[in-house]
Structures are given as structure tokens and as C-alpha cells.
Amino acid sequence: MARMAGSDELNHIQNSLAGDTEAYAALVKQHQKMVHAVAFRMTGSLADAEDLTQETFLRAFRQLDSFRGEAKFSTWLCKITMNLSLNWRARENRRGDVHAKWAENAISENDSRDQFPDELSRRVQNALNKLPAKQRAAIVLTVYENRSHAEAAKLLNCTEATISWRVFAARQKLKRWLQPILHEQL
Amino acid sequence: MNNSELESALKKAQMPARPEAFWEMFPRRVVNRLNRPPVWDRARRHWLPRLAWGLGMAMCILVAFAIGHWHGRMEKNGAFVLLQNGKMLREVLTLFPNRVRAIVQDERGLQLVLSDQPNVPMSTPLWVKICDGKQCSSLVTFSGQELEIAGQKITVLSDAEGGIILEGNQFVWSSSARNFAQGGLKIEAKRLNSITL
Numbered sequence: 001m002a003r004m005a006g007s008d009e010l011n012h013i014q015n016s017l018a019g020d021t022e023a024y025a026a027l028v029k030q031h032q033k034m035v036h037a038v039a040f041r042m043t044g045s046l047a048d049a050e051d052l053t054q055e056t057f058l059r060a061f062r063q064l065d066s067f068r069g070e071a072k073f074s075t076w077l078c079k080i081t082m083n084l085s086l087n088w089r090a091r092e093n094r095r096g097d098v099h100a101k102w103a104e105n106a107i108s109e110n111d112s113r114d115q116f117p118d119e120l121s122r123r124v125q126n127a128l129n130k131l132p133a134k135q136r137a138a139i140v141l142t143v144y145e146n147r148s149h150a151e152a153a154k155l156l157n158c159t160e161a162t163i164s165w166r167v168f169a170a171r172q173k174l175k176r177w178l179q180p181i182l183h184e185q186l
Numbered sequence: 187m188n189n190s191e192l193e194s195a196l197k198k199a200q201m202p203a204r205p206e207a208f209w210e211m212f213p214r215r216v217v218n219r220l221n222r223p224p225v226w227d228r229a230r231r232h233w234l235p236r237l238a239w240g241l242g243m244a245m246c247i248l249v250a251f252a253i254g255h256w257h258g259r260m261e262k263n264g265a266f267v268l269l270q271n272g273k274m275l276r277e278v279l280t281l282f283p284n285r286v287r288a289i290v291q292d293e294r295g296l297q298l299v300l301s302d303q304p305n306v307p308m309s310t311p312l313w314v315k316i317c318d319g320k321q322c323s324s325l326v327t328f329s330g331q332e333l334e335i336a337g338q339k340i341t342v343l344s345d346a347e348g349g350i351i352l353e354g355n356q357f358v359w360s361s362s363a364r365n366f367a368q369g370g371l372k373i374e375a376k377r378l379n380s381i382t383l
Binding site (some may be wrong): 021022024025026028029032033036037040041046053054057058061115116117118120121123124125139143144171174175178179182 | 187189191192193195196197198199200201202203204209212213214215216217219220221
């Protein structure tokens, strides 16, 4: 089991399987920033990223006995995060229909607009948010997580050709949307 | 703009920073969630010893009421009718002011779900019935309460116009747009306007 995991990580996984939550806390500490980064790029919201990160680690703990070590532990976690993020999108869309009338007057606690360090960062995330979720996922994995198209395909349960197409389509849109800010910066 | 310029711009974009204390605390928060039993069990386990007398009294009221006033109708309509009875509800709510999160009737019988603190706001009680196949749960609760019903966490909400919304992990149901209900659940809900506290 866990051939791809380091020895410390392997120990933590085995101890976690035995019910040692402190060992699991060490695994969380090791991977929390990666999981949070993926969740944030997928949702564009710090609050939702936090919820998704927690949910990812809770689900991973419950399913830890299904981790066979054929991939890295980080890859396995990334896959759970992606699945949750994509489902989160679908759920938010459904919920949006019902909650629209309340949302009109509500101040969104999820608004991360004022927390970006600069304008480029804010505009890039806004552009990512506008992409269809599956295209966003392809960009997040290939650009921010430095995954190959083959790895991204495995993580998203699709073919490499599909990933290539999604990346291509996403790039076309991002170029169009980000052209003005890049010109301003030159 | 070519692909490498785009990629460079994407990579230059930073995320909002979290304080280091957040990352220090986060693993502990996850572990706390792992150690925490589901809301339903937690509330029951925490309060059962301390409020055994209270629950006993509440159950006595329910049983006395059931026998004295509703025997005939119970045979006909089932125990779910109990939950819509104003007198019983008022008495339970008076016994546990601002602590009653829900009174649930399901296949296990009648159960009282209490909050740890007296923080349940007074509002019009809401009656909800959820059937998953042949198994039904009926409950009286208040807007904003998150409960575990039919095996999933469901938040019950009401608005000023009298509408009721149920939000679960896998579905959203609204009394004004019932087509949102999913997952084979049959849901009914109404405000118990006649019950004043």
C-alpha cells in the first residue's frame, strides 16, 4: 500500500487507518495548502474554499482504506477536491435558483474581491470564475498544479483529448478576457 | 497574446493570503470534526443524562395527550397528527424555552431535539413531513434549524411571505416551486400559524 507515498507519509496513513487522528492531522498539515489552492481556484471564494478543504479531508479520512497507493496521496486528495468542487458548482447553481430573491439583499460573506493582493490577481480569478467548471478544472490542474494532460485526464475521469480540447477552449476565452489588463500592464 | 504569455499571467495571479494562524489551526479543526458525532447523536448524547427528567416529563405530556385526546384519530391518521397539536407544542416549548430545535416523529417514535444553549429564536413553528419510499419523518421545527432527517442533513428555512424551503446535501425543495425536490423524496411543509407562543 502507498508505494508512491514517502515513509513518513506512509506511517501517517497507516496510523490514520488505525484511528490515530493526530497522524491524520499531520497529513492535513502537509497537504492543506494544495487542497485549499485547488478549491479556491475552482470556487473563487475563500469561504467556500475553506468549506471544501474541510470536506475534502473529512471525506478522505472516511475513504482512506480505499487509497491503494497507486498514485501519490496528494494526487488522490486532488481528485477528491476536484470532484467536490465540481459537485459544489452544480449544487450552488441549483441553490441559486431558489435563493435568488434572498441573495439580492444579502451581503455576500464569500466575497474575496478586496482580499486579492493586486488587480491582475483579481481579474485572473474573475476570468477563471467565468469559465465553464470543467474548463476551469482543466486550467487549474494543468497551469496551477502543473499536471500533464494525461494526469489531468485521470483526475477528471476523461480522455487526454478531452482535456486538450478543454484547455484550448479555456485559453481562447481567457486570452480574450485578460487582453485588456495585460495591455495595461505593458 | 500567445499561450506562454497567458500562462505567465495566470501564474502571476496570487490568491488572497491566509494568516499563518489559520494554517496552524486548520488540522485541529479537521480533527475536531472527525471526532464529533453527527449533530443528531451529539445533541441526544449530550442532553440525555442531564435532561432525563425533562424528557420524561415531555414524554408524559405527549403520552397523556395521545391517550386522552387523540386516541381515535391516531388510529385513523397515525401519530404524525400529534405534531400539529397546539397544546402539546406549547407545553413542550414552555418547558424548554428557546431550546427546542425540533420535535421529530419517525419510525423510532417521538423525539425531542434540544439545543445546547437557549439560542433557538422564537418564530412561527414549521411542520414538515418527508417520506423516503414508505418511511416517513414528520417534525415541527423553526426556520434556520439544521437537522438530520431521512439519513441526510436538511436545513429548514421560511421567508416573510410564508414560503418554506428545505435544503439538503443533494436537493433543494421550496413550497412555492415544488419541482426542485429530488432524490425520490416526497415532501410536505406548512407554517403552524395558529400556534402562538
